[in-house]
Amino acid sequence: MVTTLKSSIANPQRLPAPDGIALAIEQFGSGVPGVVFAHGFGQTRAAWTSCATACAAAGWANLTYDARGHGESDWLESGEYAVDQLSADLRCVCAFAGAPPVVVGASMGGLVGIAMAGSDAESCRALILVDITPRWEPAGVERILEFMRAHPFGFGSLEEAAAAIATYLPHRGARKSPERLRKLLIQSADGRLRWHWDPRMLEPIAEDGARHQADLLEAATRIRVPTLLISGAASDVVSEATINEFLELVPHARHAIVPQATHMVAGDENDQFTRHVLDFLASLEKI
Template sequence: MVATTTPTLQSTRFATGDGLTLAVDIYGDDQRPTLLFAHGFGQTRGAWRATARSLAGEGYRCVTFDSRGHGESDRVPAGEYHMEQFVSDVVQLAHAQPDKPVLVGASMGGLLALVVAGEIDPSAFRALVLVDITPRWESAGVERILAFMQAHPDGFLNYEDAAEQISKYLPHRAGRKSEEQLRPLLREGADGRLRWHWDPALLGGLVSESERYQPRLMSAAAKVQVPVLLLSGGRSDVVSSDTVQEFLQLVPHAEHVELSRATHMVAGDANDAFTQEIARFVRQLA
């Protein structure tokens, strides 16, 4: 996709209703249609950077943010994280935009979008793009992700060590992440070791609660009325043909596109195709 303009970038902070602030990047100006991007568990707003720049160049206003406890956003005092906090943040961010946004949500971000659109505030979004997530997911795939997230409690010796471990986790990707790419994902501790950007407390309450939310998520999905695009990875172990078909029965007006080369990390595995599908979907809304 070739950008037609050079988008502006504004980095700011967004105040939540319970006193935290979230790190936010805005690509493009306020006169353009808004796309609000919600990343997955353990990710940051940086996961959307290439897509946001490209779509902003195509004439959209793209808003990316770090969820609470992630990246440069504040952490919850005492580490007490619950789904309702994240849902509230998404609702507040949606209503803070100059126009009703299209919500693009990956994994956790997509689940939050379903709760908002189907249960909390049906008018919050113009449409939804769900990235490799369905209300019921394959537990084995999620367990594999969590195992990697918990595999290095003492952190990494240096950026080369981190790049090596990530390369082993994602062997299908060519090359290793550079130090520049890794800096937003890691924090240096007092002992000099590098640890993930997210609050370790997220692995407690939020994760332990996740599967019990599935009936609620399925109920919310069945009530979604806005246009929906589900983008799944053909090599994903989190979303399967069974969970996709179940979702399409719950949301019969949804469109499904499978990106055959992508795993659960769709935006990172097939970013050009991923971005093109979002652009196509948003254009047809008009």
């Protein structure tokens, strides 16, 4: 049963995953959801709000959700997270949508999208990958991991958190507002502000993801649904080599580049990113 959750982020529903973990999901638009958005590691469903709102306005009802260990979805008491759990959660949300949806997955969300689409052709109608390929650039991923490991004791204020993000993303002009930052942080019992994800999952998921790379490359060869890869021109996580390899593995896939964007494509250039998503969705209506 899906019940309503009181929330500081929005007003999500609670969807039980196969192992009983509750996932926080949010619907944009009315009717059967035609799109499911899966965020990257360390993000929450709030990363998709602008694009999800635009898709709903274009007639594509959609769902966003917090991955387990993130945002308002349950965190595992054991702390024993694995990539297979994340894949099962995506399947669960897609099944809840009521019909095979278009899956939009960024980074971690894209990897579980590749795994799902490659193992079950009926699980989704189409796939949009956001700056991720089955083989990634280790240096770019390590840069992200270094930032995520950098503040184990959290922050003393929103201003301190904003400064850390500005240092990590110097190409963005304005710092995040307090309102946007509050969606990324939770206040611990000691009063410190910490990221809205379980820090215990960082190393297990990073290691597990690396072990799954060969499986992801194999899964890509079995993707049969319409596929779009959107990459950031300034990304250090994907490269010309990894993109070309993916396009060889999935020869029917399209590729769109967002100028000026880094790995954080939707956050860097949301208008351009959303335009690519809407154009691809419009092309599906003709199929």
